[in-house]
Amino acid sequence: MHEIEITGRFSETDALGHINNTSYFVYLEEARIKFFQFLGFNMKAKDWNxxxxxxxxxxxxxxYFNQIFSIKTCVSKIGTKSFQLEHEIVCAQTKQIIASASAIVVYYNYEEQKSEQIPELLKSQLAGHMKSECS
Structure with a gap:
């Protein structure tokens, strides 16, 4: 499992005073990017797959604003050309679960505009983070 922390910003709240639902997708993107960096992937566009x-x-x-969120990321499935990540967003202070999420990521060749088989090295790296749940 990989874990990062994000603090809810005032600009991410809505008229009801809580974090707007769209902000969670930004948090999840940040968690995915940090997960890929943790695996050693270069963040340059020409190297992105x-x-x-x-x-x-x-x-x-x-x-809510100023709340610290712990975002846990783990791998739940590995296919031939794609894999699934599971995320859990938890209040770092109270440990209360705020949201659960999943993402399907495809290994993709942007030059040829098509999916490709996941390289064996990446499969083994992903397998090292395989869990049925992130908690």
Missing amino acids: FILASTTCNFINQG
Whole structure:
């Protein structure tokens, strides 16, 4: 499991005073990027081989300005050309779950505009973070 922390910013709140639902997708993107960096991937566009195929987020509790969120990321499935990540957003102070999410990421060749098989080295790196749940 990989874990990062993000603090809810005032600009991410809405008229109801809680973190707006769209902000969670930005948090999840940050968690994915940090996960890929942790695996050793270069963040230069010419070297990038991932494309997001699908993402979902289930909102369980409200988050607020200045709250610290711990975002856990793990791998739940590895296919031939894609893999699935699971995320859990938890209040770092209270340990209350705020949201759970998943993302399907495709290994993608941007030059040829098509998906490709996941290289064995990446498969083994992903397998090292395989869990049925992130908690």
